[in-house]
Amino acid sequence: MDVPTTVSAALADQPVEGAVCLEAGAGVGNTTAGLLAAGAERVYAVTNDADHAATVRERVADDHPGRAAVLESDLRALPLAADSVDVVTAHGLLNVLTPAALDTVVSELTRVAAPGCRLVVDDYDPLPAEAAVRDLFALENAASELARGESALTFYPATSVRRTAVGAGWTFDRERTLLEPVPWTAGHVEAHANVARSFASQVSGDLGASLAAEADRLQREIGSEDVGRMYSLAFRFPE
Numbered sequence: 001m002d003v004p005t006t007v008s009a010a011l012a013d014q015p016v017e018g019a020v021c022l023e024a025g026a027g028v029g030n031t032t033a034g035l036l037a038a039g040a041e042r043v044y045a046v047t048n049d050a051d052h053a054a055t056v057r058e059r060v061a062d063d064h065p066g067r068a069a070v071l072e073s074d075l076r077a078l079p080l081a082a083d084s085v086d087v088v089t090a091h092g093l094l095n096v097l098t099p100a101a102l103d104t105v106v107s108e109l110t111r112v113a114a115p116g117c118r119l120v121v122d123d124y125d126p127l128p129a130e131a132a133v134r135d136l137f138a139l140e141n142a143a144s145e146l147a148r149g150e151s152a153l154t155f156y157p158a159t160s161v162r163r164t165a166v167g168a169g170w171t172f173d174r175e176r177t178l179l180e181p182v183p184w185t186a187g188h189v190e191a192h193a194n195v196a197r198s199f200a201s202q203v204s205g206d207l208g209a210s211l212a213a214e215a216d217r218l219q220r221e222i223g224s225e226d227v228g229r230m231y232s233l234a235f236r237f238p239e
Helices: 005-011 030-037 050-059 099-112 132-148 158-167 186-200 205-222
Strands: 020-024 042-047 068-072 085-091 113-124 171-179 230-236
Touching (some): 005 113, 020 030, 050 068, 085 099, 132 205
Parallel strands (some): 085 113
């Protein structure tokens, strides 16, 4: 499969060839594909989403027997030994972690890191106040809070992520911009509106219906928008 340019750019300066790698939060497998293309010896693609796991197997892992393994697991309790991974990637992961989960996940990624391990974190700065898509994300969070008692999205500034990783024992290497502005396509907007509607369906009465109607309105009015920044941070673990 084709590797997105954001993934290729984030991995370009990393010692991936011959490395044992962990894609934390596998999504649809884009970074697993990027790691394999860069010569990784083995990639563990970890996700707690059964649909994502099936997608990664079909799109990537099945074509690389012996080099790619999909693990259905909570990132807060990885089924990997301590000091066993040479490169860790988290591409678009942190924005779906609550602050409490973020600290736990970073601790677990640190546990499995071998001496000299590299960590690459790619995510999004908080959106500017004037961004229309920010209203959709706020609605998604409100519906999520009402449905399950926690937010769906948290956009961590690069400076905050850097402090968290350094506090866990990693040494900061570099920061670069992967996208600016970020193209939030009609497909992205629809996907987030669908998530908001799904949470709204779990909220009873007129409030749930109002949330769903607002998701419909925002999807129509936003369409697509180019705004914000996607960054890439690289760290290394002490030898």
